[in-house]
Amino acid sequence: MTETSQANPAPPRAAQTAHAQQVAAQRRARMQAQAQQSKLVRKLVTPEGAVLQLKLATAAERAGAFLIDVAIQWLIVLVTLFGLTYSITAMGWGTANIAFAFWLVFFFFVRNFYYIFFEIGQRAATPGKRALGLRVAARDGGRLTANSVLARNFIREIELGLPIQFLMMSGDQFSAWMGLLGITWSGIFLLFPIFNKDKMRVGDLIAGTWVIRAPKAKLMRDIASAASTAPDVAGRFSFTPEQTDAYGIHELHVLEDVLRKSTPDIKKQVASRIRAKINWQAQTGETDTAFLQAYYAALRRRLEQRMLLGDRKTDKFDVR
Amino acid sequence: MSRDLLKSYRFREERQADWEKLDFILRRAEINGVRSLTDDQMMALPRLYRQAVSSLSVARSISLDQNVIVYLESLCTRAYFFVYGARTSLGERMMTFLRRDWPAAVRGAILPTLLSAFFFFGGWALAFFLCLQDMEWYWTFHGQGFMEGRNPDATVEYLRSTIYNDGYGEGQLSAFSSYLFNNNAQIALFAFALGFAFGIPTAWLLVYNGVTIGSMYAVFWDKGLGYEFTGWLMIHGVTELFAIVLAGAAGFVIGGAVAFPGRLSRLSSARAAGQKAATIAMGCVIMLIFAALLEGFGRQLINSDTTRYLIAGGTLILWLAYFYIPRRGYAT
Numbered sequence: 001m002t003e004t005s006q007a008n009p010a011p012p013r014a015a016q017t018a019h020a021q022q023v024a025a026q027r028r029a030r031m032q033a034q035a036q037q038s039k040l041v042r043k044l045v046t047p048e049g050a051v052l053q054l055k056l057a058t059a060a061e062r063a064g065a066f067l068i069d070v071a072i073q074w075l076i077v078l079v080t081l082f083g084l085t086y087s088i089t090a091m092g093w094g095t096a097n098i099a100f101a102f103w104l105v106f107f108f109f110v111r112n113f114y115y116i117f118f119e120i121g122q123r124a125a126t127p128g129k130r131a132l133g134l135r136v137a138a139r140d141g142g143r144l145t146a147n148s149v150l151a152r153n154f155i156r157e158i159e160l161g162l163p164i165q166f167l168m169m170s171g172d173q174f175s176a177w178m179g180l181l182g183i184t185w186s187g188i189f190l191l192f193p194i195f196n197k198d199k200m201r202v203g204d205l206i207a208g209t210w211v212i213r214a215p216k217a218k219l220m221r222d223i224a225s226a227a228s229t230a231p232d233v234a235g236r237f238s239f240t241p242e243q244t245d246a247y248g249i250h251e252l253h254v255l256e257d258v259l260r261k262s263t264p265d266i267k268k269q270v271a272s273r274i275r276a277k278i279n280w281q282a283q284t285g286e287t288d289t290a291f292l293q294a295y296y297a298a299l300r301r302r303l304e305q306r307m308l309l310g311d312r313k314t315d316k317f318d319v320r
Numbered sequence: 321m322s323r324d325l326l327k328s329y330r331f332r333e334e335r336q337a338d339w340e341k342l343d344f345i346l347r348r349a350e351i352n353g354v355r356s357l358t359d360d361q362m363m364a365l366p367r368l369y370r371q372a373v374s375s376l377s378v379a380r381s382i383s384l385d386q387n388v389i390v391y392l393e394s395l396c397t398r399a400y401f402f403v404y405g406a407r408t409s410l411g412e413r414m415m416t417f418l419r420r421d422w423p424a425a426v427r428g429a430i431l432p433t434l435l436s437a438f439f440f441f442g443g444w445a446l447a448f449f450l451c452l453q454d455m456e457w458y459w460t461f462h463g464q465g466f467m468e469g470r471n472p473d474a475t476v477e478y479l480r481s482t483i484y485n486d487g488y489g490e491g492q493l494s495a496f497s498s499y500l501f502n503n504n505a506q507i508a509l510f511a512f513a514l515g516f517a518f519g520i521p522t523a524w525l526l527v528y529n530g531v532t533i534g535s536m537y538a539v540f541w542d543k544g545l546g547y548e549f550t551g552w553l554m555i556h557g558v559t560e561l562f563a564i565v566l567a568g569a570a571g572f573v574i575g576g577a578v579a580f581p582g583r584l585s586r587l588s589s590a591r592a593a594g595q596k597a598a599t600i601a602m603g604c605v606i607m608l609i610f611a612a613l614l615e616g617f618g619r620q621l622i623n624s625d626t627t628r629y630l631i632a633g634g635t636l637i638l639w640l641a642y643f644y645i646p647r648r649g650y651a652t
């Protein structure tokens with residue numbers, strides 16, 4: 001049952017099979033993407049016996065968070081250094097030296113304790129991680145101890161700090177080889193999260209932690225409730241069981257996204273495709289949004305009823 | 321009218337106020353800290369949390385509203401980490417670290433500490449005796465132009481001047497010592513972090529540092545300045561070298577756990593050891609700060625050998641007592 005077979009009366013047979021193949025390929029790709037996503041989900045059973053689904057951060061997200069943090073660290077270091085050199089003229093040489101000594105210690109702490117300071121706190125995330133909605137968590141689901149935070153961040157030193165240190169220490173004649181060694185070394189450690197299923201750094205491995213996504217979500221208005229109360233929607237639409245069986249849960253969620261996020265133009269396109277698929281004759285004065293809301297409510301009611309009876313219709317191809 | 325509403329919507333409508341209350345409490349705690357919560361909010365939190373978790377389970381089986389499920393997932397995850405997470409402040413954590421965790425971790429790693437000391441002082445002794453036999457070894461270890469002319473060609477007077485505070489301005493030295501602190505602390509962290517490669521790089525780092533100091537020691541010893549140099553070195557060296565030995569021990573703790581996991585899996589063995597070792601490494605940083613203070617100020621202001629020895633002995637006794645005297649009331 002493809003879309004074209006209902007929408008257009010008689011498409012050529014070759015075009016029909018080509019289209020069917022294309023749709024099937026799309027579905028396979030979607031299933032694959034879902035499977036990929038679910039590989040990153042870890043189940044955490046709380047002491048209450050409820051299951052929380054933790055989503056691990058991808059390597060890309062972690063890299064992004066790390067770059068933000070490095071930028072912030074450099075900013076702190078450079079601003080304080082400039083501030084110091086600027087005010088040094090106002091000091092005597094003795095004071096300037098002591099100030100510089102303190103700055104060196106400060107530099108050490110920014111370099112090594114920036115991450116620890118933020119991750120030890122309530123939110124268990126550095127500013128970079130917060131910006132991307134990530135946080136550090138203990139792998140066993142218990143509390144994140146200060147020791148774990150220390151361990152995972154001290155290990156960071158050998159992932160990046162050590163090669164940099166060697167590069168700075170090495171003389172001219174060895175610099176090319178040392179550079180190569182340093183890059184290989186860092187490369188192994190930096191790529192480490194990509195090659196294990198839990199996306200752990202070496203530091204995470206030793207500290208018993210991982211980084212999960214914990215974005216804040218907003219509770220929005222229920223679209224189905226809008227459909228039953230809005231004056232231009234309520235009571236105007238009634239769909240037959242065949243019409244509400246045309247789509248599955250995947251399409252319902254896509255429709256939810258369309259209603260919440262997209263432009264009127266896209267809504268118009270989606271509405272016309274749905275109308276074609278379910279053979280709906282547009283009534284006079286019927287707006288696209290009202291139609292979509294009403295259809296969403298009807299579809300959700302139908303799918304939720306079926307779900308209560310243990311029948312999850314995953315998508316429109318799921319015909320039983 | 322109410323017949324017309326979806327079951328899942330009615331479910332949501334009845335509980336939404338509580339979810340939002342929980343959300344509000346969490347946001348407040350995340351931004352302003354736990355202390356900003358009122359007693360009522362603290363009392364309500366566990367109930368609201370349990371309710372949200374059970375809402376999530378129900379919502380998964382009856383609702384197809386994506387937004388509600390995503391919202392509840394995120395709310396419950398945040399609440400879970402808050403309710404079961406550490407509620408202590410940074411200050412409290414530091415106090416437990418100083419009072420219990422750090423000495424306990426050091427005390428629990430006596431064998432790695434001895435091993436680490438063996439490598440460090442082994443390197444020291446090796447370099448010392450090699451250099452005493454043949455000073456050419458010094459150049460093998462250091463190369464040219466190192467250690468500000470503290471080499472075998474220097475005169476006794478020059479060497480003596482580096483031990484006592486004559487030639488330097490005060491500020492210059494404190495900058496130098498904070499540079500040394502940076503260096504030492506970084507090396508200590510490396511010694512810890514490199515431990516995971518079965519402790520081999522850690523051992524090398526320890527021997528190398530021992531050789532550096534041992535060969536310099538030989539230079540002063542050879543010129544008959546052994547007693548004075550020991551005072552100069554040990555006033556802060558007791559703390560500093562102890563810290564480096566402990567950092568090496570932290571590395572060996574991890575290395576040993578990775579190499580010989582016993583009944584545990586290699587991964588969980590490394591994890592258990594990693595946390596203990598990180599505590600020791602953190603302590604090393606603190607010790608090195610002390611060492612830098614002693615070096616930067618104590619060493620320049622105190623030029624008497626006896627006082628230097630007294631301070632060195634005093635710090636040694638303090639550290640040993642702090643780490644190894646068993647405490648009451650804390651189970652390790």
